[in-house]
Each structure stands twice: as C-alpha cells, then as structure tokens.
Amino acid sequence: MNGDIKISVVGLSIKTAPIEDLEYFQIHRRDFNNFLKIFASQIGIEGVVFVSTCNRFEIYFTHSSTLKPFKIVEDFFKEVFQKDISKKKKIFYAYSDSKAVEHLFKVISGLDSLVLGEYQIQGQVKDAYSIACQVKTVDKILHRLFHAAFRCGKLVRNSTSIGKGRFSVSGMASEIVLNAINDHTTVAIIGVNENTKILADELAKVNFRNIIFVNRTLHKAQALAEQYFCSAKPLSELSNVLTQSEIVFTSTGSPVPIISSKDVNDSYKEYKKPRIILDLAIPRDVEVDGLIEDIEYYDIEKLKTHLDKQQQIKLEELPLCEKIIKNEVDSFLAWQESIEDEIFEPFAERFERVRKELLEEYISQINPSDLEKVDKITRQLIHRTKSIFVNILKERETQKHQSK
DSSP: OOSSEEEEEEEEETTTSOHHHHHHHOOOGGGHHHHHHHHHTSTTEEEEEEEEETTEEEEEEEEETTSOHHHHHHHHHHHHHOOOGGGGGGGOEEEETHHHHHHHHHHHTTTTSSSTTOSHHHHHHHHHHHHHHHTTOOOHHHHHHHHHHHHHHHHHHHHSSTTTTOOOHHHHHHHHHHHHOOTTOOEEEESOSHHHHHHHHHHHHTTOOOEEEEESSHHHHHHHHHHHTOEEEEGGGHHHHHHHOSEEEEOOOOSSOSBOHHHHHHHHHHHOOOOEEEEOOSSOSBOOTTOOTTSEEEOHHHHHHHHHTTOGGGGGGHHHHHHHHHHHHHHHHHHHHTTTOTTTHHHHHHHHHHHHHHHHHHGGGSOGGGHHHHHHHHHHHHHHHHHHHHHHHHHHHHHHHHHO
C-alpha cells in the first residue's frame, strides 16, 4: 500500500449511536457541496466523500499518513459546526487502510444495514460519490475505491440471496403500512424522495389509492398525486391532513420537526387519527415529547427492533458474502500497492484475482493449518513474477524504440 497516503473512514450509524446523536452530527446531502470543499481544503487531505442516509453518516477520505483520521474529523466539526465529537468518541468508528476498504464494501453490499442486504444503500452511496465528483473532491484512489465497491456490491447480490426481496428500512416500514390498511384507510405521505416513492409504489401494487401526498413545494406533491391517481396538499395544510389520515408516513429533509406533538394529540383526541406514524427522517420530522401513548409511533431506532426479527434466515449467507468481500478487498489493495508503478498498475488487480482463483481451486487439498503459509508463498510468487513481468515489458518497449 502507498505509505504516504492512507484511506480512512470516520462515521456513526444507528448501530453505534442513539438517534439523538445521529441527528445532531448528521450533515444533509443538500449541504454537501460547501462542506466537502471545506473538508478537502484541510492540509494533508487528498480527497473526500460524505455518505449520509437515514441511519448513518460517514466521511471517507484519503490523507497523509502523518495525520490521525479521528483528529481530522474532530477538528473539522469543531471549526465548522462548533460541535465537539471528542466527548462522544465512543459512538464513532474510525477505520483505516484495509479496514476502511472492507467497511465500505460491507456497507454497499448491505451487510452493515439495519435490514441485512437492503438495496437502497447502493443508490445512496452512488449519489454521495456523484456529488463529491461534481465538486471535485474525489482523488484517484477514492475513484478506484468506490468503483471497486460498486462492483463488490453487485457481485455479492448476484452470487448470494442476501438481497432477495429488495428489503430496506423504507420497505419494512411499507410492510407495516400494508398490514394496517383497509378500504376505509387514508394514508398521508409527507416528503418527496426515494423513501416516500417506495411506499407509494408498494401501495400502488395493491391498488390502494387513498393517499394524500404532502410537500412544502406543492407542485412536487401534485406530480406524485397525478402519477398514483391520488390527492396532494401543501405542508401549510398539514394540520387538516392529520385529521383525515389513519396512517402518516413522513421522510423529509427538514432540520427541525414539522409535526408538533400538540397537533397530533389534538387530532387524535377529536378524530382518533392518526393511529400510526412512521418517521424515517433524520432529524426526525415528528416532535415525540408528550405524544399520546395510544398512537403507534416508529422512528428509525424503533424500526430496528422490528427489523431484527425479519433477518435471521439471511444470516446463513453471511460467510459467503464475507468471503466475496475479502477477495474484492484484496484485489483493491493489490492495485493500491502498485499505484506508483506505472507499468504494473493496470495488471495488479488481474494478477491478484488469478492468485485467488488458483487458491480456490486447490483449497480442498490444502490442510487448514497450512493455508496461511500457502497464501504467503503465492503472494511472494506474485511479487517475484511482477519484477520479471515489468522487466520484460520494459525490454520490449526499448526494442520498439530502437527499431524505429
């Protein structure tokens, strides 16, 4: 691996942090452009990508090996947001080099999600990478890393059943809604984004049309209403919408709650509506303090408990997924080790893949206690072959020039 430049990730997720802390330290995608540039402008930083979803916030970056990853992020939050993450260090994770690569590959494969194998994360990471590309904060190493991650995620899903059923957090929330509706139910869907469209699609599959789309920008809600043959309201009429809706599904990018507990409670006391609220926003859209206990309320944290029960069968696929990810990590690291070798760099990944394939062919014939030795020997063989290979290419290039 290039000794001067390291790959690191510092982040937190619903698995490591309570939802209040996830809300507090989240940077929303609408603010990425400015803050990516600020982060990238720090001395010793080569490139950066922010990944922000409803249940995680992560910073992937390349930096000088003399810098400490957590300290970089700590200084960034302190200077830009006046937030001290050192007091909350235990809820953050920080990985470098192969651990950082492996973490990203697990994230995009759905192995680090609330719902094992969830598919939404692929699109979310691609969007995050695209934003960083647009503001030009992605260096050569991060470009290669994220493309390797996309390939790894596709390979895991095509080679295993880990992604079967296209489960996601919003997909599981949709299941709760589908189990609670009948012909007389009205569902309010607040916000226009991937989460709300997934629910609308699921309801459309069962020909459910009693939906009120609500959005701050009315024409966006109207566009969805036309698509699904439903109605639309502006956010300013939310209080009236609550009185009509048995179920409320909300997922907006608002930095503050848009639904007060008072409005919900007043509506429920008079109309017994809403009886179910699903809040997938970070920060949360609903003010939960004082909310009537009879109302069934789910946020990301509460959904986690519900989701854990749905995933046991997929755990059997984990060893195969992890094996695929390890192979992909090794291939990427082989490329990175040769990044400064202009001649060998284009071939490094292919050499590593051939080595892995050969080991796989003969693994049943190798004593498990000898596997580490065999792995080491084959790596050494690649390194020695590399020098011969490079010298031959150089000689041929020289001969070409001499013959001209």
